[in-house]
Amino acid sequence: MSITLPLPDPFSFELTLQFLQRSPKELLHRTRDDRVIKLLPVGKELVLFSVKEGNNKLIVEFLNGDPSDPAKAEIKDYVREWFDLETDLNPFYAMGRKDELLKSLVKKYSGFRIIGQPDLFESLVWAVLGQQINLNFAYTLKQRFVELFGQNIEIDGHRYFAFPTAEDVTRLADDDLLPLQFSRQKSKYVRLIAEAFVGGEVSKVKLSGMTLQQAKEHLIKIKGVGNWTANYALMKTFRYPDAFPLEDVALHKAIQIGKGLKARPSLEQVKRIFKKYKGWEAYATLYLWRSL
DNA sequence: CGCCAGGTTAGAG
């Protein structure tokens, strides 16, 4: 009833759990003691599993019965992607130790990996929810959205939620979303993304294998997905090492504080700084975000 | 009250 995954070095499960706990409004997983619990639809199965660390491995335990072998394999892949177990961080640290802005961060957050969003639809919708509003309010919107439209099961007095499917979201209208305090814009964008998935214009399979530039151009065809959103999703779902949201306000703030600038850096300044991080832009962004 | 939040679009110049 459990499977294990070998851990790369360095890997910090503690920093991972901290990150997963950053909002009490998060319904897509629950952290308890030293583990994280998540519900994931796999084919027709709804699998509830927990992940903890032990013996230099990640231990995945199944909590609602024994899933089929294909489902188990898929969960294993999901966890590997979720916690970015394949990346060798050592070159990033070697580079970061020599960089004024990153020096203290790579030391402080050693073993912290990009917590991915293996589900592309979830990643895009989440990015749209986060557009132009504070993160806390974005979590409120997501909480309401998942609570109302996501599949869920109750086990031992706890309810676990999965992210709503694209198909379900295409059936929604302004009347469903505006009461959750979505703006008309967000309501429309979320539905357009869902339609792009259901219509087959966009899918994870379709984008995998594309170059970063190709994938970005493909995503930006969806109305509501701009440069920032596309880069965010490509970073969190596909882990292009050089995908990062150049225009991101939080990133600018982190650079301003880190470098002690009087004002936010210009886009040109950010570009110049990130030139030094070539091949590790996504990780540099993650660590700068974390510094806030 | 004013200003800013992990932006994007449409429209004007």
Added chain:
DNA sequence: CTCTAACATGGC
């Protein structure tokens, strides 16, 4: 091509 208003609401 670049610049701007509109979008809507929470938090300080």
